[in-house]
Amino acid sequence: MSRVIVVTGAASGIGHAIVERFVKDGDTVVALDVDGPALQAAQQQSWAHAGTRVGAVQADVAQPAAVACAVAQIMQAHGRIDVLVNNAGITGGPQALRLHETSVADFDHVWEVNVRGMFLMCQQCLPVMLAQGSGAIVNIASVAGLVAFPARAAYSVTKGAAVMLTRSLAVDYAALGIRCNAVCPGMIDTPMTHWRLQQPELLAQVVARIPQGIVGRVDDVASAVAFLASAEASYCNGSALVVDGGYSSV
Ligand SMILES: NC(=O)c1ccc[n+]([C@@H]2O[C@H](COP(=O)([O-])OP(=O)(O)OC[C@H]3O[C@@H](n4cnc5c(N)ncnc54)[C@H](O)[C@@H]3O)[C@@H](O)[C@H]2O)c1
Numbered sequence: 001m002s003r004v005i006v007v008t009g010a011a012s013g014i015g016h017a018i019v020e021r022f023v024k025d026g027d028t029v030v031a032l033d034v035d036g037p038a039l040q041a042a043q044q045q046s047w048a049h050a051g052t053r054v055g056a057v058q059a060d061v062a063q064p065a066a067v068a069c070a071v072a073q074i075m076q077a078h079g080r081i082d083v084l085v086n087n088a089g090i091t092g093g094p095q096a097l098r099l100h101e102t103s104v105a106d107f108d109h110v111w112e113v114n115v116r117g118m119f120l121m122c123q124q125c126l127p128v129m130l131a132q133g134s135g136a137i138v139n140i141a142s143v144a145g146l147v148a149f150p151a152r153a154a155y156s157v158t159k160g161a162a163v164m165l166t167r168s169l170a171v172d173y174a175a176l177g178i179r180c181n182a183v184c185p186g187m188i189d190t191p192m193t194h195w196r197l198q199q200p201e202l203l204a205q206v207v208a209r210i211p212q213g214i215v216g217r218v219d220d221v222a223s224a225v226a227f228l229a230s231a232e233a234s235y236c237n238g239s240a241l242v243v244d245g246g247y248s249s250v
Contacts, residue, residue: 004028005082008121010031011035011039013192014087015031027083030077034058067123080132133176134177137181144159145160145240146248170238183225188243212245
């Protein structure tokens with residue numbers, strides 16, 4: 001039986017690659033995103049070959065009612081959820097801001113999407129996994145949750161919280177057949193970071209800080225997610241797997 005995988009933030013970048021990876025592995029994937037038109041475009045242009053094995057659900061992970069409705073829709077269509085990948089996330093804008101320059105509204109917005117969104121998706125999917133007696137959750141955190149990024153306090157705080165949420169779930173649900181792990185990507189070329197990587201000076205600064213000397217690809221992250229979601233990782237629980245070319249080891 002093919003697994004049912006839910007991926008949030010699936011219309012772009014890392015989430016899009018995660019969907020493709022699970023489709024390639026023969027799974028059934030529900031691609032969830034707040035951006036309806038981008039989701040529709042991805043389904044028509046990238047996932048059409050997979051037919052009914054990829055479903056699209058438009059929802060804002062930060063909104064409790066929308067998340068409850070999305071999970072009910074998924075259950076009606078598939079009757080189970082084997083893997084939840086909490087990938088949806090925002091940086092809070094391209095401008096680098098230190099804490100005293102960050103507005104309360106900006107802080108709250110990043111927190112709502114990156115942390116409350118993860119909490120709400122887990123809150124709605126865990127009862128399904130508990131009833132099944134099995135499930136795996138993979139949270140996309142960041143190396144920013146392990147080491148501080150300059151002038152990115154709000155974002156870094158949310159990614160640190162994502163790592164701790166991962167460990168909390170690993171402890172609370174281990175005996176109930178549910179594993180929870182995080183992936184901590186370093187600098188990956190996606191629409192979130194492309195504006196910076198396109199500028200030769202900024203790219204040179206970024207690359208100079210990465211021991212492997214290259215920016216990561218979305219497939220590097222998708223491979224780590226596929227591993228943590230698989231039976232190959234059956235004894236991995238509460239881990240924060242860095243995919244960063246050595247960035248956080250310096
Ligand atoms: N790109 C990097 O270098 C990098 C590094 C570390 C961690 N990450 C994390 O990886 C994840 C994916 O990032 P990306 O680079 O692919 O970004 P991206 O901007 O390309 O894609 C993010 C997707 O999330 C969706 N999204 C945003 N808010 C949402 C919401 N409220 N509800 C549902 N969907 C929502 C967007 O519509 C978009 O499709 C994020 O959590 C990000 O913090 C990225």
